[in-house]
Amino acid sequence: QKEVEQNSGPLSVPEGAIASLNCTYSDRGSQSFFWYRQYSGKSPELIMFIYSNGDKEDGRFTAQLNKASQYVSLLIRDSQPSDSATYLCAVNFRDMRFGAGTRLTVKP
Amino acid sequence: EAQVTQNPRYLITVTGKKLTVTCSQNMNHEYMSWYRQDPGLGLRQIYYSMNVEVTDKGDVPEGYKVSRKEKRNFPLILESPSPNQTSLYFCASSLSRGNTEAFFGQGTRLTVV
Numbered sequence: 001q002k003e004v005e006q007n008s009g010p011l012s013v014p015e016g017a018i019a020s021l022n023c024t025y026s027d028r029g030s031q032s033f034f035w036y037r038q039y040s041g042k043s044p045e046l047i048m049f050i051y052s053n054g055d056k057e058d059g060r061f062t063a064q065l066n067k068a069s070q071y072v073s074l075l076i077r078d079s080q081p082s083d084s085a086t087y088l089c090a091v092n093f094r095d096m097r098f099g100a101g102t103r104l105t106v107k108p
Numbered sequence: 109e110a111q112v113t114q115n116p117r118y119l120i121t122v123t124g125k126k127l128t129v130t131c132s133q134n135m136n137h138e139y140m141s142w143y144r145q146d147p148g149l150g151l152r153q154i155y156y157s158m159n160v161e162v163t164d165k166g167d168v169p170e171g172y173k174v175s176r177k178e179k180r181n182f183p184l185i186l187e188s189p190s191p192n193q194t195s196l197y198f199c200a201s202s203l204s205r206g207n208t209e210a211f212f213g214q215g216t217r218l219t220v221v
Contacts (some may be wrong), residue, residue: 008148034209043198043212044151088150092206095166098143100150 003027004091006099014107019076021102023089026070033065033072034090038101044088048074079106110135114199114213121189121220129184129216131199137211139202140182141166142174144195151198157182158205189220 005024013019021035032051036044050056050063050072062075072091076083086101112133121127133140141156143166153166157176171193173185182201186193199213 004150031206041215043215044210045212046209049209090210094206095153095156096141096210098151100148 003097004089004099006087006089006102008100009103010105011102012105012107013079015079015081017079017106019079019083019104019106021074021076021087021089021104023072023074023091023099024070025072025089025091025097027091027093027097028067028070030067030070030091030093032092033063034092034096035061035063035072035074036088036090036098038086038088040085047087076104079104081106081108110211112199112201112211112213114197114216117214117216119216119218121218123190123220124188127186127189127218129186129197129199129218131182131184131213132180133182133199133201133211134180135201135211136179137201137203138179139205139208140176141200141210142172142182142184143198143200144168144193145198146195154184154197156205186218189218191220194218194220 034049035047038044048063060077064073088101089099142154143151155174157163197216200210202208202210
């Protein structure tokens with residue numbers, strides 16, 4: 001079992017819709033959770049981090065964490081074509097572990 | 109401007125010819141690491157360093173070396189590159205090993221023929 005699993009996609013949503021990206025992790029001791037966005041050929045950049053169970057909102061982005069289910073998600077409201085990218089879930093216990101990423105396409 | 113700088117951005121080399129990819133950060137971060145990114149496999153850690161003169165293997169260290177003689181620099185060395193090391197490489201730095209944001213360099217696309 002991979003340590004951090006994401007659906008590779010591609011996930012396609014129309015402009016203005018909600019995009020839902022999901023991630024599961026295997027290490028119950030994981031303490032911090034990150035979402036990075038990576039445009040094609042570019043380096044990953046941090047969108048959000050979450051440490052506690054529940055929801056954390058930042059503008060159009062909401063991260064959701066459920067440690068009991070070992071599940072973390074990212075919701076993007078009012079999706080824009082500029083949100084089209086690969087989204088990497090990262091989980092930190094002793095070291096940062098990355099999922100393979102979900103490719104999101106927002107169609108105008 | 110806070111940044112992680114990698115060089116070169118693109119490199120094509122031949123099997124067996126030693127090469128070094130440089131990485132430098134200006135944020136006074138203690139923790140630095142190298143990743144390679146391959147399609148379908150995501151980011152895999154090659155080596156990391158918790159401070160000057162302290163380095164350790166990540167998940168895929170075979171065929172790579174690193175050094176950390178100064179806090180800001182963390183070069184990646186391929187003594188004898190092979191075609192299976194063709195990949196996209198990222199250097200990253202963070203304040204500490206756990207629970208903190210990683211800042212990534214621009215990436216180095218390496219092709220070994």
